[in-house]
Amino acid sequence: MYLSEFIKKTVINPEGKRLGKIKDVIVSSESPYPIIKALTIEMSSKDQSTIPWKYVDKMGRQLKLKTDLGNINEYKITRSDIRLVEDVLDMQVVDIEDKKLRRVNDLKLSATNGYYHVIGVDIGIHGIMRRLGFERIVKTLGVKTEEDIIAWNDIDTLKGDYSKVKLKVPKQNLKKLHPADIAEIVDQLGLNESITILNSLDDESAADTLEEVSPERQVSLLEEMDSKRAADLLDEMSPDDAADLLGDLPDEKAEELLTLMKPEESKDLRKLLEYPENTAGGIMTTEFASVQEDMTIQDVLNFLREVGPDVETIYYIYVKSKSGDLVGVMTLRELLLADPTKKISEFMIRDVINADVMEDQYEVAKKIAKYNLLALPVVENEKNIRGIITVDDAIDIVLPTAWKKKVPRMFR
Known part of the structure; x- marks a missing residue:
């Protein structure tokens, strides 16, 4: 039998007099396959009464009660009960x-x-x-x-x-689903249900999912979500994605969330938000691997093992001078093949292709495509490296808005 057939049945008293129709069925959530505990009956007068199942005599084409309604104590619905309809x-x-x-x-x-x-x-x-x-x-x-x-x-x-x-x-x-699959579900649900889904995930999984959600929905979710939870997710997001999202929020809400974030993460995002939206500085991430030029290859490898989980990509290792200037770059492949006892300065490429923080994002995308790069360093005052722009970010720039969130993040 199905619920749709159940609720069509007429309810009668022991003498066969029609009382009304079944309006809802109450079961308990405390067992794997819940037992019906009560029925809500709508009378001819449109009044409703919920009666315990023990007063049901038999059920055929009609549902017959053992006694008149006047002799039945109404069932009190509890928090563990489920109303099937x-x-x-x-x-x-x-x-x-x-x-x-x-x-x-x-x-x-x-x-x-x-x-x-x-x-x-x-x-x-x-x-x-x-x-x-x-x-x-x-x-x-x-x-x-x-x-x-x-x-x-x-x-x-x-x-x-x-x-x-x-x-x-x-x-x-x-949690076993890819964040993009969860995000597609979240985009289809109501706002409250979407937040419930995100709250059932750990911070990292929820942040990865939020990055894949459509921009308009991201804003709605963060505005309705508990502020501390929203700040925790921003902490876990890639800095460039988090900055984009904060930039779309009302100033008052963005400031509230920045205040609740970890100080180090908040400081990075505040810096990113200073750059115009459509510039290299506005789309770069501050998570990248950089080392000092006097480090040996082995020192660099040991360092990368420590910071690897926290950077956007480690395909390129950027080399800085003691003053923080960008002086070279080396690929991970070149690093693995190099003599571990030698200094990285002996192998690095010194002529580094880069973009200025104020360079237009479309020029940045062209540069990445022209030189077939997986990431491009972003500098300020010609030499000070401030971040990187990965190839997936460059693809985001040239793709239509509807496709932006479908670009895979292949280089983390």
């Missing part, structure tokens, strides 16, 4: 396997020892046809529609709230 039917399910949203079109019930259990949710076209009353017509026409049932045991809620989005599998499996 109000809380579950027509809600959205995140289908982890197919990486998309599905709608609960019906619920499948099973009778055992006089009780009914919820055994699954129907997310297929079959459920819609059944609810619309088209099932017989479809069969007559010879159209085959198969059930698409998700077992109730595979349903999990976020924060135990059944008014929120449901997951096809427990929350920890959501």
Whole structure:
């Protein structure tokens, strides 16, 4: 039996007098396959009453009660109870396997020892046809529609709230998806449900997901999200992406979040926000690998092992003088092949192609394409390196806005 069939039934008293119709079905969330605990009945007068299941005598084409309503103590709904019609039917399910949203079109019930259990949710076209009353017509026409049932045991809620989005599998499996896949789901959900999804992830996964969300949605999420949580995600984001997002927020909100961020991260972002949006300084990241020119190759390799997780790319290693000037560059491949006892200054390329912090972003993109670079250093006052622009950022510049967030970050 299905919920759509259940709620169409007329409720009668022991003498067969019509009382009303089933309006909702109440089950407990405390078992893997919940048992029906109560029914909400809508009377002919439009008044509603929720009665415990123990007062149900039998169910056929009609549902017959053991006694009159006047003799029944109304059931009190608890926080662990689920109203199948109000809380579950027509809600959205995140289908982890197919990486998309599905709608609960019906619920499948099973009778055992006089009780009914919820055994699954129907997310297929079959459920819609059944609810619309088209099932017989479809069969007559010879159209085959198969059930698409998700077992109730595979349903999990976020924060135990059944008014929120449901997951096809427990929350920890959501983290196995690529951030771009989670972001696509987040872009389709309502704002509150999207925030719930992000809050179920750790800071790093949530930040990676937020980077892939559409710019307009990013702003909405940060404005509605708890400010401390939003600041934590900005701490984890790439500086260039975080700066872009802060630049799109109202000044008051941006300042609030910057104040809540880690001092070092906040300082970097404030510096990036000083540069015009469409310049090299405005799109660069401050996460890059740089070393001193008097370091040996082995010293550099040891250093990279320490800082590698925190930089945008380590394909290029930028070499600085003691005064902080950019004096050379070396690829990771060249580094691995070099004599570990020699100084990096003996192998580095001294004529470094770079961009000024105020250089137009389109000129930067052209330069990266012309010299076939994976990253371009950005300098101030001709020599002081301030950041880098990676090739994926350059692609972002020339692609239409709708495609910008689909560019893979291949060089982290």
